[in-house]
Amino acid sequence: MAEAIIPNLPTNLEGPRARWKYLDNILGRRGPFTDVDWVPGAAIIESLERAKLLVIGAGGLGCEILKNLALSGFKDIHVIDMDTIDVSNLNRQFLFRHADVGKYKAEVAAKFVEKRVKGVKITPYCGKIQDKDEEYYKQFAMIVCGLDSIEARRWINATLVGMVDENDEDSLKPLIDGGTEGFKGQARVILPTMTSCIECQLDMHAPRAAVPLCTLATIPRQPQHCIEWAHIIAWDEERKEITLDTDDPEHITWLFQKALKRAQEFNIPGVTYSMTQGVVKNIIPAIASTNAIVAASCCNEAFKIATSTNPFLGVPETDNYMMYTGDESVYTYTFQHMKKSDCPVCGEDNLSRPLQVDPNSTLQEFLDGLAERPEAQLKKPSIRSEQKSLYYQSPASLEEQTRPNLTKKLNELLENGEEVVISDPAFPTQFRYQLTFKG
Amino acid sequence: MADLPPPVQGPTAKEKKYDRQLRLWGATGQMALESSHILLINSGPGVVGVETLKNLVLPGIGNFTIQDSAVVSEADLGVNFFLEEEHLGGFRAEHTCNLLKELNPDVQGSFITEPVESWLTQPDSLKPYTLILATAPIRPEILARLSAHAGASLIPIFYIHSVGFYSHFSIHLPPAFPIVDTHPDSETTSDLRLLKPWPELIQFAKEKTNALDTMAADDHGHIPYIAILLYHLEEWKKDHEGQVPQNYKEKTEFRTIVSKAARTNNPEGGEENYDEAVAAVLKSLNPPEPASAVKEIFKTPECVLVSRDSSSFWVIAHAIGLFYTKYGVLPVPGSVPDMKARSADYIQLQNVYKSKARKDVVEVLESVRFLERTADRKDPIDEKDVEAFCKNAAHIKLVRGRPFHVVQASETIEWGERAKSIAQNLTFPDSLVPLYIAFLAFDEFVATHDKDALGGAPKMPGETDAETDAEKVTGIAFKIADDLIKEAGTFVEEPDYSDLKTRTGEFVQELVRAGGAELHNIAALTGGLVSQEIIKAITEQYIPVDNTCVFDGVRSKTEVIRV
Numbered sequence A: 001m002a003e004a005i006i007p008n009l010p011t012n013l014e015g016p017r018a019r020w021k022y023l024d025n026i027l028g029r030r031g032p033f034t035d036v037d038w039v040p041g042a043a044i045i046e047s048l049e050r051a052k053l054l055v056i057g058a059g060g061l062g063c064e065i066l067k068n069l070a071l072s073g074f075k076d077i078h079v080i081d082m083d084t085i086d087v088s089n090l091n092r093q094f095l096f097r098h099a100d101v102g103k104y105k106a107e108v109a110a111k112f113v114e115k116r117v118k119g120v121k122i123t124p125y126c127g128k129i130q131d132k133d134e135e136y137y138k139q140f141a142m143i144v145c146g147l148d149s150i151e152a153r154r155w156i157n158a159t160l161v162g163m164v165d166e167n168d169e170d171s172l173k174p175l176i177d178g179g180t181e182g183f184k185g186q187a188r189v190i191l192p193t194m195t196s197c198i199e200c201q202l203d204m205h206a207p208r209a210a211v212p213l214c215t216l217a218t219i220p221r222q223p224q225h226c227i228e229w230a231h232i233i234a235w236d237e238e239r240k241e242i243t244l245d246t247d248d249p250e251h252i253t254w255l256f257q258k259a260l261k262r263a264q265e266f267n268i269p270g271v272t273y274s275m276t277q278g279v280v281k282n283i284i285p286a287i288a289s290t291n292a293i294v295a296a297s298c299c300n301e302a303f304k305i306a307t308s309t310n311p312f313l314g315v316p317e318t319d320n321y322m323m324y325t326g327d328e329s330v331y332t333y334t335f336q337h338m339k340k341s342d343c344p345v346c347g348e349d350n351l352s353r354p355l356q357v358d359p360n361s362t363l364q365e366f367l368d369g370l371a372e373r374p375e376a377q378l379k380k381p382s383i384r385s386e387q388k389s390l391y392y393q394s395p396a397s398l399e400e401q402t403r404p405n406l407t408k409k410l411n412e413l414l415e416n417g418e419e420v421v422i423s424d425p426a427f428p429t430q431f432r433y434q435l436t437f438k439g
Numbered sequence B: 001m002a003d004l005p006p007p008v009q010g011p012t013a014k015e016k017k018y019d020r021q022l023r024l025w026g027a028t029g030q031m032a033l034e035s036s037h038i039l040l041i042n043s044g045p046g047v048v049g050v051e052t053l054k055n056l057v058l059p060g061i062g063n064f065t066i067q068d069s070a071v072v073s074e075a076d077l078g079v080n081f082f083l084e085e086e087h088l089g090g091f092r093a094e095h096t097c098n099l100l101k102e103l104n105p106d107v108q109g110s111f112i113t114e115p116v117e118s119w120l121t122q123p124d125s126l127k128p129y130t131l132i133l134a135t136a137p138i139r140p141e142i143l144a145r146l147s148a149h150a151g152a153s154l155i156p157i158f159y160i161h162s163v164g165f166y167s168h169f170s171i172h173l174p175p176a177f178p179i180v181d182t183h184p185d186s187e188t189t190s191d192l193r194l195l196k197p198w199p200e201l202i203q204f205a206k207e208k209t210n211a212l213d214t215m216a217a218d219d220h221g222h223i224p225y226i227a228i229l230l231y232h233l234e235e236w237k238k239d240h241e242g243q244v245p246q247n248y249k250e251k252t253e254f255r256t257i258v259s260k261a262a263r264t265n266n267p268e269g270g271e272e273n274y275d276e277a278v279a280a281v282l283k284s285l286n287p288p289e290p291a292s293a294v295k296e297i298f299k300t301p302e303c304v305l306v307s308r309d310s311s312s313f314w315v316i317a318h319a320i321g322l323f324y325t326k327y328g329v330l331p332v333p334g335s336v337p338d339m340k341a342r343s344a345d346y347i348q349l350q351n352v353y354k355s356k357a358r359k360d361v362v363e364v365l366e367s368v369r370f371l372e373r374t375a376d377r378k379d380p381i382d383e384k385d386v387e388a389f390c391k392n393a394a395h396i397k398l399v400r401g402r403p404f405h406v407v408q409a410s411e412t413i414e415w416g417e418r419a420k421s422i423a424q425n426l427t428f429p430d431s432l433v434p435l436y437i438a439f440l441a442f443d444e445f446v447a448t449h450d451k452d453a454l455g456g457a458p459k460m461p462g463e464t465d466a467e468t469d470a471e472k473v474t475g476i477a478f479k480i481a482d483d484l485i486k487e488a489g490t491f492v493e494e495p496d497y498s499d500l501k502t503r504t505g506e507f508v509q510e511l512v513r514a515g516g517a518e519l520h521n522i523a524a525l526t527g528g529l530v531s532q533e534i535i536k537a538i539t540e541q542y543i544p545v546d547n548t549c550v551f552d553g554v555r556s557k558t559e560v561i562r563v
């Protein structure tokens, strides 16, 4: 078995590869798991250096990803992020310093890594992924995502699935996605149209159920209810003319005091400034260690895909998802998430999913429910049936025309078993449901 | 705005910077981090240790020191992010230290460039440090010395490998490492005592379910589900000789009764509070019996024999043990999950639980004070600590730290009481025990090979001749596996034995292929894992790895092994 290793490639103590001495042990030697026809050496090094990669997100994961890719021997990296640096980023986003607060993340991160790792070119774009079209995404060999927004993930996923052209091998762009929350996270590899996609996996990341409005308005019980009340109801009633800016301390203070006062009226303990900020901004705890683990796992897969130095996650019919939990010991669960045939993004035939509904609920209630359905999570849905437009968010004239439908009951608008098509401006996909009436 | 109270004190600059982590380990965890001083004994390519420190400097440990006598080479620049071209030829300890310090002005960093062999001979060289981190390759006599120091001074020590696509770390914690704040999952922790209600809780349920049948619809739809369940439990007991539902069958029967009691003659066709009651039946109708691991803690010698020098954990644990002996239950934690209810009713219910919890704390506190007097302890334990302990009593954890393997040249590795269970694990097809054995074999190779005849740095397998070294290390690994099977007193049959050898051989080959090189990704990932475990060890929060973790970057899997 030991013959599988090609011995004694010259060790580069000097010359252009001296810096990559360690990496070249792996790039220059076969291992027990490399393909029989894999040839180590110059050709592999060349393809690694030629591969153009896109990194989406230059935050906690993004900083790690850029560092890791640069030190994995990639030379041509692009990075997209629309955000600017906030002081609360500094406990983990290690490419930023106090003096950088307020600057664009993508720009500062790119410059820093270029300076540290000589020979790597990092091209920043400070803006939204939606600004770019297929032509732009086509130029990359792979896309590595370190995002905190489900919407952005779903958008890039649907875009990459849509780009696949059966007759053009180059149109398939592997998507490597990382995500963290506190001590937990996941890394996954998606080969668009071939393996389970972000949309197939959406129910793995179910949203937290929203508190009903009537609880906020009339029977608050938790400090969070008082904060949500201040956020959703009190602000609109008393400060409608001011746009709420959750980064403005004066605004947070106002909400905090409102919430505190309401809590006192109901004898509810526990409202704090920090909690107010957490609820209003939907803050997810984040630490350097989890980011390091998940980002490195993503980059390890990217490196293996680019070099074939070892098998990678995402090969069809094999594991494509690593789940990580670190609060109780260390636990990973690596498995194959199965592609869903009725996936609205990558499903083969555009099947509609069956859905049971209460015929007496209103269209508004039905649409609100979509925001919480794990497999849909739509915030601004428009809906039409086979017969008619039920509700459209835009244009304004159509919105106005269809608005009266919102208060109508489903059984006034639809037949039992009718199919509806739902779209949302955040996604380049349509969702089809066949609605059957309960009871 | 005249109706608002005066402006509040917003968060401090520090609270703003650390906001995202304070939401996890709080101010006490942060204080513990800030009073730590971590020593890294660095070696080899030296990346994993530096990446670990990065993840600790960012959240604000107090102090770190890097011991490393290596000089910065070209190869360092291709793998270590905390070095730059201008540092070539300088000391790696100095420059990595300086670039790490840039990450957080609140952290103190220093470095030692003297070779570890001579530095360790100085008296008290290890004294300032509260935690030690050693990376492979390291001479066994040095590692043994560090391990002995950590054992004697009761500080944690970590030993790390990061080689090619694989990594490993072992943690040696003090022999008794108790944790109160384990941060259990909030959904699994509610302890409502529905089967052991106290008079105030019974009274509450009676009040809220009075004249149930004639209650107005809106009132009926707002009865807290705890009251609903208690009411139906009383009814059930009347028909079952005073017994509550005993088994799964009776519980489902009980659940049907509750479900049928909901009113359906309303527009919604049901009641949310009854839905909540139904959903809570199976998980809430269990006797409030503590987990066996918790009961074990009450029986440990440290808990039974509280002395003048016992840590506060053992004093409080002893007091809670007394409480348990007396009542057969732990103190009530006092929290109530959110549920459909009117504000006033919910707050009233919350207070019923809080008052009971408070009462239990007072009783435990009395025992604590009594113990303090009889053991003649100096500083009284903070009441807040007793309260926190009572609140999480069902989820406390005791980790028994133990030394990790230090592989000495031509000495058989001993597994002791762990031999049987590890040998069993060894033959599972997905087991990473063979990878751990490959690392032990790697260490034995290092213990017996030098880079040059001068006896300078140890040599790692595959640095120059991968083929020959792979054969050697495979031989060592096979012997370690055979010795383990022998020590366990067992026998592995074919084809399992051949499979085991194949898998071990493959791990060794992949390990030797790297020739001691670190891949940045694997070093960064392992640095993430180790820093996380260091944070747990320092803050005494969450549950640490007990005691060894291996990572397979080929298949992207980890396994935790107790060795």
Ligand SMILES: [Zn+2]
Residues within 6 Å of the ligand: A196, A197, A198, A199, A200, A201, A339, A340, A343, A344, A345, A346, A347
């Ligand atoms: Zn899909």
